[in-house]
Amino acid sequence: MSTVVRLPEDAAARPFSPPFNVQKIRADFPILEEMARGHHLVYLDNAATSQKPRAVIDAIVGYYEHGNANIHRGVHYLSEKATQDFESARQAVQRFLRAKQASEIIFVRSATEAINLVAQTYGRVHLGEGDEVVISAMEHHSNIVPWQLLCEQKRARLVIAPINDAGELILHEFEHLLGARTRIVAVGHVSNALGTINPLPEIIAMAHKKHIPVLVDGAQAAPHLSIDVQALDADFYAISGHKMYGPTGIGVLYGKIALLDEMPPYQGGGDMISSVTFEKTVYNKVPHKFEAGTPDMSGAVGLHAAIDYLDGIGMDNIARYEHELLAYASEELSAISGVRLIGTARQKASVLSFIIEGIHPHDVGTILDQEGIAVRTGHHCAQPVMERFGIDATARASFALYNTREEIDALVGGIQKVKEVFA
Amino acid sequence: MADLRDLYQEVILEHSKAPRNYRELKPADHQAQGYNPLCGDRFTIYLQMDADRIRDISFQGSGCAISKASASMMTQSLKGKTRTEAHELFNNFHEVVTGQGGGRDQAELGKLAVFSGVCEFPLRVKCATLAWHTLEAALEGKQEAVSTE
The missing domain is CATH 3.40.640.10 (Type I PLP-dependent aspartate aminotransferase-like (Major domain))
Structure with a gap:
């Protein structure tokens, strides 16, 4: 069940020149300044709804x-x-x-x-x-x-x-x-x-x-x-x-x-x-x-x-930026023992659904939430998909143009915390 | 700020990993299904009765740590209880997990008092009470699956 895949090339080390300055983009979204449970908000529930720019x-x-x-x-x-x-x-x-x-x-x-x-x-x-x-x-x-x-x-x-x-x-x-x-x-x-x-x-x-x-x-x-x-x-x-x-x-x-x-x-x-x-x-x-x-x-x-x-900003720039972000997140998460990605299509956008062996996604969501990290847990209004994969639910991180590698690192840290609680 | 350890107490984690009375009772005098559509938790509660008294109780299903531990500990505390006692215990439990217990002596709850941390996590109250709602349905002989929604 657990997938431990380290790709030969570390995504973090791979040269990547972002097509835009993400910090400038973040400044356009007032809500990203919010604190959640004493932490800086890490909003990774964009497939449910995105945040709104000042404009x-x-x-x-x-x-x-x-x-x-x-x-x-x-x-x-x-x-x-x-x-x-x-x-x-x-x-x-x-x-x-x-x-x-x-x-x-x-x-x-x-x-x-x-x-x-x-x-x-x-x-x-x-x-x-x-x-x-x-x-x-x-x-x-x-x-x-x-x-x-x-x-x-x-x-x-x-x-x-x-x-x-x-x-x-x-x-x-x-x-x-x-x-x-x-x-x-x-x-x-x-x-x-x-x-x-x-x-x-x-x-x-x-x-x-x-x-x-x-x-x-x-x-x-x-x-x-x-x-x-x-x-x-x-x-x-x-x-x-x-x-x-x-x-x-x-x-x-x-x-x-x-x-x-x-x-x-x-x-x-x-x-x-x-x-x-x-x-x-x-x-x-x-x-x-x-x-x-x-x-x-x-x-x-x-x-x-x-x-x-x-x-x-340009949709092509957004697609390129998010593609890198998703590749980085997929690599980092699948390197965590016990984590299994659900949905590994060759062509993907923005969504990273995962389960952790032996830990229910709802518990994952609660513990990540205590770290200020917003993910979705459940069947994502797609119960037949869950049935197809023989699971009740997943945790889902979904990305937007304002998300950063640092936020994915925070997610990885949060997942480690989940594993500690359930160790 | 709420502390995760208040929610995920050792006893709760232990029960979620090794649930007690986790089996089907055959034949069951009563059984009912409970479902939490929000997170997909799904349990069946089985009962064998001696007149008004619960002789044996068990459960099966899948769910998060809170709902599974709650179901497991519920079955432990209900063996030998009458319907009325079971109902009263649920009332106490419900008050404690929703933070409405006030000055009530948690001793009445016995081991179930470990769920008192749930009241700091309002989104998880449904997880903690799913098995209990399902129990009530089983005692009342309801046919339809109970839903927390």
Whole structure:
């Protein structure tokens, strides 16, 4: 069970020139100054939610202090300004995802809501009895349960593409599962429990060869990787604001315009209509058709600020920095006797799930917490993944662009402490 | 600041590594399952009764050190107790782990007093009480698994 792997080359000694000054980045995040249980906070729970830079906090405050009004229907100055801010956020997301047009960007509450939206609109129309939805065995509950609900409603079947012991999708088995009854494929870009980066180009090509659209849950990818929905040829792509340094309560669904146009509305209400009588309602155009009710305007403004912040650093720089950090952490942790990494895919981002022989992850979490180190322990909303690896839970450290090697050293020290307590 | 040694006392660590009464009772007069979805702890409690008195009690399952030690020590302290006595012991235990015991004499708890450190770790109260909630369900003959959520 215990893995003791010392790679020939010590990561600490390997030359690494970071693409940015991480101390300057850290200064942008006020919360990183906090103390936790008498220690400097070491925040390694970024896959749950990321911290927010000052620019995002200021943008939200600025919106409420200078720009708040309801959008799309006022004739007055502030309403016009708020509408512009909201629509300009939509354009920022369009650029961030490299979508063809801004109307392909739909604001929702979360990546979860984005997936539910597709299941209950596209899915409701296109699935019938005996049809199939294919997902992978490493999905977050948010990319499982919406499809289960749909399948129950339609007497359709949820088909699970298996993963190997490293936590990688087994591509040829996945391809084999795509059949005449498959109506949609839904797969994560990056696994929140294992860190695996899925081979989207291959997955999407396999599905498209059989004319099956693909939804990508990109909640864990957006903060770490450069995304190009057109190059990927993704049909739907879901992201979450709060995981990419933006506020909670805002998420985005990208959809190809041709698909969005023909989909029925998700929720009914104001803003999603162009005319209403008691006999008949004419729906508004995309994207407004899917945005019933007053949206989270300050959330959109905050997300815009987060995207500007990421653009200023560069997603490729972030990916490179975090890749080094993850490599260092993987090497250091697997050198500790009794520690076993869960999820050892060749392509990984940000997430390091691990267990310590004979010690429950919940106890690991409590002891690390006493050192001011925040990790997640549990099943990470991915119970089928835990089952696949025959465990109840893991401890999970997940990294962001502001984390440092020193913080990983602190984690290693914390794990030694855990082992001392249980020695 | 809370001290880890208040939580992870030697007795607790020892019970978590070598739990007592860790087996299935066949046939059991009562049994119930308890589940803590937060951390995946999962236990089954088995009971054999002499009328109103617990003749034998055992458990199986998986969980963190606190929940496992709590289940183990609970089985030790309940053998021979009546339903009412078991219920009262749980009340005392619950007050102590949630820090509501006040001036209550912890002597009533006997060995179970080692769990008093849990009150400094509010997130772990559910771990310490999972087995006890499951016991209550078993005594009441509930069919559905008990959840701490």
